[in-house]
Amino acid sequence: MDRPDLPLNGLRVFEAAYRQGSFTRAAIELRVTQAAVSHQVARLEDRLGVTLFVRASGGLVPTDEGRALYPVLEHGFDAMARTLDRITGHRHIETLKIGVVTTFAVGWLWPRLPEFRQEHPSIDLRISTNNNRVEILREGLDMAIRYGSGSWTGLESDVLLEAPLAPLCAPSMAEYLTTPESLSREVLLRSYRSDEWPRWFAEAGALCPPLTGPIFDSSLAMAEIASDGGGVALLPVEMFTRRIADGRLVQPFSTMVSASRYCLTWPADRPPTPAMRDFRSWLLTASAEPALGTSA
Template sequence: MLRPQLPLNALRAFEAAARHQNFTRAALELCVSQAALSHQIRSLEDRLGVVLFHRLPRGVALTEEGARLYPVLNEAFDRISACVGGVTGGYREVLSVGVVGTFATGWLLPRLPDFDVRHPDIELRLQTHNNRIDLAGEGLDLAIRFGDGDWQGQVCTPVLDAPFAPVCAPARARELHDPGDLARVPLLRSYRADEWSRWLQAAGVAEMEARGPVFDSSLTLAAAAAGGAGVALLPLRMFEQDLAEGRLVQPFAQTVELGRYWLTRLRSRVESDAARRFREWLGS
């Protein structure tokens, strides 16, 4: 079978840019300047006679023609890398995952040795965040975040339920006998403004107003609560060790569902073999 002369560098540039949906990150991966990468992609578009990307203010998006070409090239380059790695014995597929910090420390990190044993050919690269993340802009394959699972343009798979309840230092807990006592202590809050109001309503004290400092991370909320700064509303499953060892105490049994943890990926990207196996491992 005769094959056309393939512009391999341009195809590689296109595949990296499509995977990252960002020319800058693709150029960094390929160790070329952004101008050189843009030139290669323009040359490929001219050669094919089609536009492969919509150029956006932040990143790029595939056109219909680009979306047809990308999965074929992505699979082809993955197979070439796997084959070459099999010959040399050194191939590991890289999977970049953004993880909300609470889930990373409270659930994922203790279980990573199991993933490595089951999937030694996958190299995980973890990037923690505070639940605000740009998958395309940050060049991530997947992200684990907390919420309701409604993120536009993303495939969202539920990972873990996470009931919330008030927690605090042991000395603070001894001052609390019923939910009404919370009116006399600082209520440490997250940037999600309705969390305390929903718990207070479930506990029968809906008229109480939550007053206290605001934090952008459940980890800093927990540290402040353990230090005696007030009472924090936290996902209990992420702080089981702190509760078991007595650094934090749950003064009231009432819990409330405020969301769950989700694994997300861009709908415009084909799920790689490594991403599929990571998703299945999370659900096992």
């Protein structure tokens, strides 16, 4: 049986729509109308004899056939771009889009980016930050660094850093914190993970006081308020070594409690590009090294 004569433009439009999760966003990227994108995808579906997307209120939901087609096309388009650049003598610049939880981006990744860019000048690294809520494919990302258990459905992951928690506060407050029980007199800043303070107090061998402090979805916000004397925050110490080093934050107790970890994630069904492999290798090496400003 003859294979269908597939339109290259339709395949390219499908790839953009899948990555963007929206005909409208794909149209903006490709600089065409939304109707043109819809038409191209419908024409491709007709030629293939399958449905590639189910239109839902939340956006486009790829079918099994769509999910099988996307990684093949993405890999193929990237391979064509690299080959054409070699033929024409141009240096290939590969774009890599990474979503990063903000605390990790500011506290760990940003100071190390000059090293990555120096080692990999052919990778155009584009970073978008989030508060640990990210959908890789829906947001057009290649990979994401997030905080959690390391196990997410449909994703592969590498553990980059463990993130044990400890109370951090302003130096002026730390001098009054002589025992874990003395924390009951202070405002305890809380994350949306409600078990963290009770677990820390249990590790410290003390009863957890009633928790009435404000709740945040950002460790950076808690750190900023804590450094201004607004309360005590339970934070991943590794992400705030610079603030501790310059005296803005103090760790009054050595007790730390194991929490989640920072992980690099990517879709399990997506063949990694050269840029994805290079970034992953660099991250694993860098995360195994001592924290900046410390010695082994």
